Amino acid sequence: MEFQFQFDWQAAIxxxxxxxxxxxxxxxxxxxxxxIGFLLGILFGLLSINKKWFLRWPATAYIEIxxxxxxxVQVLFIFYGxxxxxxxxxDPLTAGxxxxxxxxxxxxxxxxRGGVQSIDKGQTEAGLSLGLSRSQTFWSVVWPQAFRRMIPxxxxxxxxxxxxxxxxxxxxxxxxxxxxxVYIANTFTAFEVYFVVxxxxxxxxxxxxxxxxxxxxxxxxxx
Amino acid sequence: MxxxxxxxxxxxxxxxxxxxxxxxxTVEPGEVVVIIGASGSGKSTLIRxxxxxxxxxxxxxxxxxxxxxxxGGNQKALAEIRKEVGMVFQQFNxxxxxxxxxxxxxxxxKVKDTPKTVANATAERLLNRVGIGNQADKYPSQLSGGxxxxxxxxxxxxxxxxxxxxxxxTSALDPEMIGEVLDVMRELARDGMTMMVVTHEMGFAREVAxxxxxxxxxxxxxxxxxxxxxxxxxxxxxxxxxxxxxxx
Ligand SMILES: Nc1ncnc2c1ncn2[C@@H]1O[C@H](COP(=O)(O)OP(=O)(O)OP(=O)(O)O)[C@@H](O)[C@H]1O
Ligand SMILES: [Mg+2]
Numbered sequence: 361m362e363f364q365f366q367f368d369w370q371a372a373i374x375x376x377x378x379x380x381x382x383x384x385x386x387x388x389x390x391x392x393x394x395x396i397g398f399l400l401g402i403l404f405g406l407l408s409i410n411k412k413w414f415l416r417w418p419a420t421a422y423i424e425i426x427x428x429x430x431x432x433v434q435v436l437f438i439f440y441g442x443x444x445x446x447x448x449x450x451d452p453l454t455a456g457x458x459x460x461x462x463x464x465x466x467x468x469x470x471x472x473r474g475g476v477q478s479i480d481k482g483q484t485e486a487g488l489s490l491g492l493s494r495s496q497t498f499w500s501v502v503w504p505q506a507f508r509r510m511i512p513x514x515x516x517x518x519x520x521x522x523x524x525x526x527x528x529x530x531x532x533x534x535x536x537x538x539x540x541x542v543y544i545a546n547t548f549t550a551f552e553v554y555f556v557v558x559x560x561x562x563x564x565x566x567x568x569x570x571x572x573x574x575x576x577x578x579x580x581x582x583x
Numbered sequence: 584m585x586x587x588x589x590x591x592x593x594x595x596x597x598x599x600x601x602x603x604x605x606x607x608x609t610v611e612p613g614e615v616v617v618i619i620g621a622s623g624s625g626k627s628t629l630i631r632x633x634x635x636x637x638x639x640x641x642x643x644x645x646x647x648x649x650x651x652x653x654x655g656g657n658q659k660a661l662a663e664i665r666k667e668v669g670m671v672f673q674q675f676n677x678x679x680x681x682x683x684x685x686x687x688x689x690x691x692x693k694v695k696d697t698p699k700t701v702a703n704a705t706a707e708r709l710l711n712r713v714g715i716g717n718q719a720d721k722y723p724s725q726l727s728g729g730x731x732x733x734x735x736x737x738x739x740x741x742x743x744x745x746x747x748x749x750x751x752x753t754s755a756l757d758p759e760m761i762g763e764v765l766d767v768m769r770e771l772a773r774d775g776m777t778m779m780v781v782t783h784e785m786g787f788a789r790e791v792a793x794x795x796x797x798x799x800x801x802x803x804x805x806x807x808x809x810x811x812x813x814x815x816x817x818x819x820x821x822x823x824x825x826x827x828x829x830x831x
Binding site for chain 1: 665670676677735739
């Protein structure tokens with residue numbers, strides 16, 4: 361018996377409008393989560409290099425816990441586990457955003473730590489010797505330089521987090537993969553649909569890569 | 584009590600290493616003090632204590648009437664001292680993300696709330712003074728080493744310091760650029776700036792210094808007028824050091 365498979369272009373094209381409905385969720389979870397993750401990353405990244413152990417220690421614990429456990433477990437824990445603790449359900453969208461925020465926050469903390477530590481100590485000394493306070497020196501001298509160096513690894517993390525949202529189909533957020541699964545359940549065109557899903561992810565991540573590269577080029581010109 | 588710097592019985596350790604040993608030193612307004620000594624003798628550490636970039640363990644340090652306490656105590660005095668004391672580093676330490684103009688305007692605007700237009704006018708005046716008035720809108724990386732160091736001097740001057748510290752300001756420069764930086768420093772000295780200068784430029788020391796201090800293993804072992812120290816050193820350590828460096 362000969363097995364013949366034909367890529368059904370019509371099926372692929374037909375699936376697009378339905379799949380596109382998943383994109384707002386994918387973007388919302390990714391970028392909502394990343395935005396909070398960035399704030400968490402700044403906070404815990406800076407705490408992790410603080411001289412005081414009682415600030416450093418909790419930050420390090422947070423980073424290790426969320427880097428050392430799978431994001432799938434994290435989102436399952438938040439969605440199915442936490443409601444037991446707080447006594448009311450958490451909607452899947454919130455759970456997804458929280459998982460991306462906490463998870464990317466841990467990685468971004470490390471990016472922030474590395475970026476800040478890569479700036480020469482002479483910069484801080486120059487700032488202080490001019491009479492700037494510690495925080496003025498940090499925010500107007502060290503941070504702008506560190507941030508420029510952080511752009512490539514931050515972009516990397518954004519791409520990882522965007523792809524991570526695909527796992528959240530398990531808690532039923534109507535993001536891209538979930539939309540694909542629902543569609544396939546009716547049409548049985550798995551090959552075509554997942555192909556389109558993959559292309560849509562690629563479209564998002566490639567646009568982001570291009571944007572970041574443009575940003576980097578602008579930053580490099582002035583340093 | 585007219586000293587700008589008064590150091591008495593100051594001791595400084597890096598861990599177990601006793602880097603400054605019972606230092607006594609006063610600097611008067613308008614005085615140019617050049618500090619010489621072998622590598623690792625503690626010259627940088629000494630001037631870095633003066634603006635609190637290094638903490639000391641014991642002794643007394645008063646800068647322009649503000650007394651610093653050992654181990655980084657008295658943060659209020661430290662803040663005042665840093666406003667009044669400028670520092671120029673071997674590696675320039677310009678801010679690479681800011682233009683030359685912005686490098687100079689930053690501290691006056693942040694620390695003294697100087698209006699932008701005033702800070703800008705000051706920046707331009709100072710850049711003209713150090714001979715690079717036409718480079719204001721370049722980034723530090725676009726300048727030569729000598730130009731960068733002159734910007735660093737202008738940046739420190741923008742805070743109108745009462746005292747300037749120089750830590751080997753010409754040691755990172757190509758030989759042909761040393762002169763232009765020393766010229767600026769010479770002029771500063773002539774204009775009456777109080778300066779503490781760590782340098783290996785013995786010609787500069789002889790010409791500009793009011794006093795030369797020789798530091799050996801964390802101690803001031805000899806000090807005096809340049810002619811005295813260079814031509815007739817009393818301490819045998821000073822003699823040995825000078826015969827080594829002047830031989831070149
Ligand atoms: N941050 C530090 N931690 C530990 N030891 C240090 C530190 N900074 C300097 N030292 C040590 O303290 C001593 C004095 O150093 P310092 O930099 O003051 O010497 P220096 O006279 O300026 O030397 P050079 O001519 O090489 O600049 C040296 O033995 C040096 O290794
Ligand atoms: Mg030194």
